[in-house]
Amino acid sequence: xxxxxxxxxxxxxxxxxxxxxxxxxxxxxxxxxxxxxxxxxxxxxxxxxxxxxxxxxxxxxxxxxxxxxxxxxxxxxxxxxxxxxxxxxxxxxxxxxxxxxxxxxxxxxxxxxxxxxxxxxxxxxxxxxxxxxxxxxxxxxxxxxxxxxxxxxxxxxxxxxxxxxxxxxxxxxxxxxxxxxxxxxxxxxxxxxxxxxxxxxxxxxxxxxxxxxxxxxxxxxxxxxxxxxxxxxxxxxxxxxxxxxxxxxxxxxxxxxxxxxxxxxxxxxxxxxxxxxxxxxxxxxxxxxxxxxxxxxxxxxxxxxxxxxxxxxxxxxxxxxxxxxxxxxxxxxxxxxxxxxxxx
Numbered sequence: 001x002x003x004x005x006x007x008x009x010x011x012x013x014x015x016x017x018x019x020x021x022x023x024x025x026x027x028x029x030x031x032x033x034x035x036x037x038x039x040x041x042x043x044x045x046x047x048x049x050x051x052x053x054x055x056x057x058x059x060x061x062x063x064x065x066x067x068x069x070x071x072x073x074x075x076x077x078x079x080x081x082x083x084x085x086x087x088x089x090x091x092x093x094x095x096x097x098x099x100x101x102x103x104x105x106x107x108x109x110x111x112x113x114x115x116x117x118x119x120x121x122x123x124x125x126x127x128x129x130x131x132x133x134x135x136x137x138x139x140x141x142x143x144x145x146x147x148x149x150x151x152x153x154x155x156x157x158x159x160x161x162x163x164x165x166x167x168x169x170x171x172x173x174x175x176x177x178x179x180x181x182x183x184x185x186x187x188x189x190x191x192x193x194x195x196x197x198x199x200x201x202x203x204x205x206x207x208x209x210x211x212x213x214x215x216x217x218x219x220x221x222x223x224x225x226x227x228x229x230x231x232x233x234x235x236x237x238x239x240x241x242x243x244x245x246x247x248x249x250x251x252x253x254x255x256x257x258x259x260x261x262x263x264x265x266x267x268x269x270x271x272x273x274x275x276x277x278x279x280x281x282x283x284x285x286x287x288x289x290x291x292x293x294x295x296x297x298x299x300x301x302x303x304x305x306x307x308x309x310x311x312x313x314x315x316x317x318x319x320x321x322x323x324x325x326x327x328x329x330x331x332x333x334x335x336x337x338x339x340x341x342x343x344x
Contacts, residue, residue: 033230037240038063039116042231044090048116051137055112056123062137063116064109065089067096075103077170078143079341080134082161083108084152084178085251086208086232088115092151095326098334104341107146109137111157113247115235121243125254127160135165147341149173152281152323153251159260162269171341172271176279176323180302182259187292188284193253200245200252205233218278218322225327256283264309271313272340274333275303276321314340 035042044065051062068074079099081092089108096106110117111130123129134157138146147170150158155177162169184190209229213221235244282297300317307315316336318325326333 033234034238035231035234036238037119037235037243039088039231039235042090042234044088044116045093046090046096051109051140053133053136053140055129055133056120058118058120058123060112060118060120060133062109062112062118062133063089064107064137065092065096066141067100067106067108069100069103069105073101073103074105077103077147078105078107078145079147079149079173080138080161081106081108082134082148082150082154082157083110083114084150084154085114085248085255086212087152087154087228088231090115090231091228091327094330095149095334095337098330098338102338107138107141107143109134113251119240119243119247121246123247123250125250127157127254127258127260128164130157131161131164134161135168138168144168145170147171147173149175150177151175151326152178153255155179156255156258156260159263159267162267162271163260163263166268169269172267172269173274173337173340174271174306175274175326176276176281176299177306178255178281178283179260180299180306181282181296182261183283183285183288183296184256184259186288186296188256188282188288188296190256191284191287193249196249196252197246200236200248201242203233203236203245205229205237208233215279215281216322216324217328218276218320220328228327252283261306261309264306265311267310267312269312271310272337273303273307273310273313273315274318274325274336274340275299275315276318276323276325276328277303278319278321279323281323314343316340 046065046067048063089110092108099106148158148161155174156179162172277300279299280297285293285296307313321328
C-alpha cells in the first residue's frame with residue numbers, strides 16, 4: 001500500500017478564521033495522548049482488517065471490522081455501520097455486540113479520511129465517493145443485501161448509499177443523523193476549507209470533551225466516555241496531526257455543501273429513525289445570525305419532519321437523550337434498534 005504524501009506547503013498556506021462546523025471547540029489541555037494518523041496504537045474491541053483499493057488515482061486502504069455472530073446463531077442478515085465525523089468504527093463496539101448477539105453479521109468500516117484508514121492529502125470527498133468505496137468493500141467481501149445504519153454524519157452517508165444502491169439495501173437506519181436540515185439554505189454562512197483547517201488545528205482534548213458533554217450526553221459524563229475523547233484528540237496531537245486536521249476540514253466541507261435532506265422522499269427502502277431529542281447539533285450554528293441560531297438543531301422537531309418526508313419511515317424518539325443515544329443509554333437503545341430491525 002502506497003500512502004499518499006501530503007504537501008506541507010499547502011498546510012502552511014492554509015490560514016484564516018474558523019470553519020463553522022459546530023463540532024468541537026478549542027481549549028488549552030496539554031496532556032492528550034498521541035496517536036499517529038491511522039490510530040495504529042489505539043485498540044478497537046474487535047480485530048481490524050484492511051481493504052486495499054485504488055480511488056482517484058491513489059492507493060488507499062480502508063480499515064474495517066467484520067464481526068460474525070456465534071456459530072449456530074446467525075440469522076443470515078448483515079448490518080453495515082457507518083460512523084459519524086467525530087467517531088470511528090471502534091465507537092460502535094456496544095452496537096456490534098448487541099447485533100451479533102442477535103444473530104447479525106456486522107461490517108463497520110473506517111471511511112477514507114477517518115480513524116484507521118488512509119488520509120489523503122488531495123481527495124475529492126463526497127458522499128457519493130464514500131458510498132462507492134463502501135460498496136467496493138462489500139463486493140470484495142461477497143456481501144449483497146445489507147441493512148445500512150449510520151450515526152451523525154454516517155446518517156448522511158447511509159442515506160446516500162441507500163439512494164445509490166436501493167436494490168442492495170434492505171433497510172436504512174439513521175441514528176441522530178446530521179443533515180436533517182440544509183444549514184446553508186437556512187442562512188448559515190459558508191466558510192472556506194482553509195479557514196476550516198485552521199480551526200481544526202486548534203482542537204484539544206479539553207475542548208472535545210466539553211463539546212461532547214454538552215451535545216452528545218446532555219451535560220452528563222461517564223468515565224467510559226473518556227476513551228472516545230482520547231481517541232479523537234490523540235490523532236490531532238500526534239505526529240500526523242496536520243494531515244488529520246486537513247482531512248477533517250475537507251470532510252466538514254462535504255457535510256456542509258452536500259445535503260441529502262432534499263432527497264428523503266426518493267428513498268425506496270424501509271427506514272428506522274432513532275432520535276435523541278436533546279441533540280442540538282447544527283453545522284455552523286454559532287456563525288449564523290441569532291434569529292437563525294434559535295431555529296437550528298431542533299431534533300425534537302427534525303425527527304418528525306424526516307419521518308414525514310421519508311415514504312416508509314418509523315420514528316423512535318428518546319426525549320431525554322442527546323446526539324449519541326447508543327452510547328448514552330445502550331441497553332434501551334439497542335432494545336429499540338433490534339425491535340425496529342425485526343419489524344421493518
